[in-house]
Each structure stands twice: as structure tokens, then as C-alpha cells.
Amino acid sequence: MNDRLSAQMGFLLEADRLKSVLRATTLADGSRVENSGEHSWHLALYAMVLRDQAAPGVNIDRVMRMLILHDLVEIDVGDVPIHSANGAAHGSAEVLAAERAAADRIFGLLPPDLGSEFRALWEEFEAAESPDAVFAKSLDRVQPVMQNLASGGGTWVTYGVTADQLESRVGVKVARGAPTLWAWVQEKTTAWFAAR
Amino acid sequence: MNDRLSAQMGFLLEADRLKSVLRATTLADGSRVENSGEHSWHLALYAMVLRDQAAPGVNIDRVMRMLILHDLVEIDVGDVPIHSANGAAHGSAEVLAAERAAADRIFGLLPPDLGSEFRALWEEFEAAESPDAVFAKSLDRVQPVMQNLASGGGTWVTYGVTADQLESRVGVKVARGAPTLWAWVQEKTTAWFAAR
Numbered sequence: 001m002n003d004r005l006s007a008q009m010g011f012l013l014e015a016d017r018l019k020s021v022l023r024a025t026t027l028a029d030g031s032r033v034e035n036s037g038e039h040s041w042h043l044a045l046y047a048m049v050l051r052d053q054a055a056p057g058v059n060i061d062r063v064m065r066m067l068i069l070h071d072l073v074e075i076d077v078g079d080v081p082i083h084s085a086n087g088a089a090h091g092s093a094e095v096l097a098a099e100r101a102a103a104d105r106i107f108g109l110l111p112p113d114l115g116s117e118f119r120a121l122w123e124e125f126e127a128a129e130s131p132d133a134v135f136a137k138s139l140d141r142v143q144p145v146m147q148n149l150a151s152g153g154g155t156w157v158t159y160g161v162t163a164d165q166l167e168s169r170v171g172v173k174v175a176r177g178a179p180t181l182w183a184w185v186q187e188k189t190t191a192w193f194a195a196r
Numbered sequence: 197m198n199d200r201l202s203a204q205m206g207f208l209l210e211a212d213r214l215k216s217v218l219r220a221t222t223l224a225d226g227s228r229v230e231n232s233g234e235h236s237w238h239l240a241l242y243a244m245v246l247r248d249q250a251a252p253g254v255n256i257d258r259v260m261r262m263l264i265l266h267d268l269v270e271i272d273v274g275d276v277p278i279h280s281a282n283g284a285a286h287g288s289a290e291v292l293a294a295e296r297a298a299a300d301r302i303f304g305l306l307p308p309d310l311g312s313e314f315r316a317l318w319e320e321f322e323a324a325e326s327p328d329a330v331f332a333k334s335l336d337r338v339q340p341v342m343q344n345l346a347s348g349g350g351t352w353v354t355y356g357v358t359a360d361q362l363e364s365r366v367g368v369k370v371a372r373g374a375p376t377l378w379a380w381v382q383e384k385t386t387a388w389f390a391a392r
């Protein structure tokens with residue numbers, strides 16, 4: 001007999017399904033592909049650990065909240081790997097429309113105040129314009145790079161990615177929110193691609 | 197040539213191993229057991245969604261940070277299920293000592309300022325005395341109850357748990373930080389145990 005709490009708990013039960021959404025990237029040890037739930041946890045930890053890489057004024061608590069929520073729409077849409085379909089599938093109009101419909105349904109499970117707040121955080125992340133969102137996006141893009149480096153190439157091998165494609169699809173976006181971090185990572189990716 | 201960043205990234209790589217630590221609880225659909233990485237993500241989302249269940253003065257951002265970190269020691273020690281060994285293994289002196297050694301090693305990978313900060317958050321969580329830690333513990337205890345209810349009993353069946361054991365091992369601790377939440381959940385667990 002608590003409609004608000006029932007809606008909150010219903011949302012949390014539905015969210016459990018994100019643990020069954022599989023990504024293209026593997027764990028660092030290559031043992032299996034990663035799911036979007038554990039990926040979101042790892043990103044929140046990235047935010048905590050790498051806060052000194054963010055531009056002044058970035059609010060790390062908001063970044064963490066965005067990262068915890070950012071993939072929930074994948075419960076309906078699935079993960080669209082950034083290097084799949086030669087880089088064309090990710091961010092296509094079709095995928096964006098499906099993600100929007102998923103956001104309507106999933107955030108719509110919550111009491112309206114929480115639903116609007118979470119939806120706004122997700123929209124902000126997707127727009128990638130505010131300093132908090134730009135930094136959150138940098139982390140979301142750099143984590144799979146680190147997993148690929150650790151596992152011996154991962155999705156770069158799967159999708160035949162070149163160093164230039166990595167730079168344009170990933171590097172530019174990491175550098176936008178975390179330039180020093182990308183410089184550090186780039187040294188390692190350059191060496192990896194050079195050794196191919 | 198950035199020792200601080202190298203230490204931060206080394207810690208984040210090591211943290212990836214939490215995704216391979218298996219818990220006794222399954223996903224809500226019962227398809228497989230949950231790992232401690234995705235469990236930690238789910239708990240951070242619980243904190244965001246259920247913040248109105250916390251006592252006044254609880255800082256939800258700190259609660260989220262605690263929950264993101266709270267299981268990292270399991271990389272070395274593994275998850276000790278709360279109902280295993282008839283409730284005696286969890287919190288034993290042996291397990292606590294091993295977790296302390298794991299915290300030394302894992303938080304010791306970080307630059308000292310971050311390492312001390314994270315270690316202190318983990319110690320606060322473990323002590324379960326501050327309002328933030330008490331609420332974080334309530335969420336950590338209630339989430340597996342929701343997974344068990346959804347999957348048809350889960351670890352209550354595995355370990356032959358009684359309603360009284362659930363109340364003393366779990367209910368009391370959820371109620372301490374989130375009494376209204378436990379009253380809502382208890383209605384459902386009471387019905388489940390009555391139907392056995």
C-alpha cells in the first residue's frame with residue numbers, strides 16, 4: 001500500500017535486465033564479453049578515480065549519476081558497438097529513435113519527479129554538451145580502449161579498426177573531456193597499432 | 197611518464213576483476229548468478245532511486261561512492277554469502293582479517309591521497325555506524341532479498357533459510373537504515389515464507 005515505493009521498486013527490478021545486455025568489449029582478461037550493468041559500475045569508479053582529469057567545475061557526483069543511468073535504454077535497444085557496421089550504426093537516426101522510446105518506457109516506470117530527473121540526466125549525457133556530460137562521455141569512450149589494450153586488441157581485431165578510425169571515433173571524444181588522459185592512453189594505442 | 201595517472205589506471209584495471217567475483221544470489225530472472233561488479237552498479241542505482249527512504253541528513257552521493265567501492269576487497273577474498281555456513285561465515289574474524297589485507301593491497305595501488313580516501317570510505321561502510329553507512333548497508337542487504345523474491349526463492353532455498361533467520365540476518369539491518377522500505381519488503385517475504 002505504498003504506490004510510490006512500489007513504482008521505485010518496480011523500476012529497480014526492471015533495471016536488473018541491464019546485466020543481461022551484452023557488449024562487444026570483453027573483460028580485461030578476455031574471458032567473456034562485458035555486460036552493460038558491470039560496465040556502468042566500472043565507469044562510476046573511473047569517475048571517482050579520475051576526477052582530477054576533469055575540467056574545473058565538473059561535478060563528479062552528477063557525472064557518476066549520469067554514468068549509472070546512461071545505458072538503461074539498452075534494456076530495450078541493446079548495445080550498439082561503436083565500431084560495428086564500419087562505425088555507422090552507433091548514433092544512427094534509427095537507433096536514436098529507439099533509445100528515445102526506451103527512455104519513455106523505462107524512466108516512465110518511476111514516480112514522475114524521479115522519472116523526469118533521471119530522463120533529464122540521460123538527455124544531458126546524450127547531448128554531450130555540458131561539462132559534466134562531456135567528461136562522462138570521455139570515460140564511457142576510454143574504458144573500452146583500456147579493456148582492448150588489456151585483452152590483446154578485442155573489438156579492434158573483431159571489427160578491423162585502424163589507428164585513424166580509433167582516433168576519429170574514440171580519441172577525439174576522450175580528448176574533448178580529458179585531454180591529458182587521452183595523451184596517456186594514445187601512447188599505448190599508438191604502440192599497439194604500430195606493432196600490428 | 198605520469199606516475200600518478202599510471203597508478204590510477206592500474207587500479208582501474210585491477211578493479212575489472214570484481215566482474216569475475218560470483219555471488220550466491222542470481223539475477224532476477226534466475227538465469228545465472230550475479231557478479232559483484234554488476235551488484236555494485238545495481239546498489240548505486242538503488243541509492244539514487246530510494247534516497248527518500250534514507251534518514252534526514254544522509255548524503256546520497258557519499259552513499260553511492262561507498263557502494264561503488266564496498267565490494268572491491270572481494271577481488272582477493274571472494275564473496276561470503278550471508279546465509280552460508282548457517283550464517284556463521286559472513287563477518288567471521290578470519291574473513292574480516294582477509295578483507296583488511298585485501299584493502300591494504302587494492303587501495304594501496306592508488307596514489308596515496310585517493311587510496312586513503314577510498315580506504316576510509318570502505319572502513320566507514322564496514323563499521324556501519326555513520327548514517328551514510330547504515331543506509332548503504334540497508335541497500336546492500338535488501339537488494340538480494342528482491343532478487344530472491346523475483347527468482348522464486350534463490351539463496352533462501354539453496355541454504356534452507358527460515359523466515360526468522362531472514363529477519364535476524366537481514367531484516368533487522370535493512371530496517372535500521374530504511375524502516376519503511378523493510379516494512380514494504382517484509383509483507384512480500386512473509387507471504388513467500390507462508391506459502392512454502
Ligand SMILES: [Ca+2]
Pocket residue numbers: 235266267336
Ligand atoms: Ca555487497
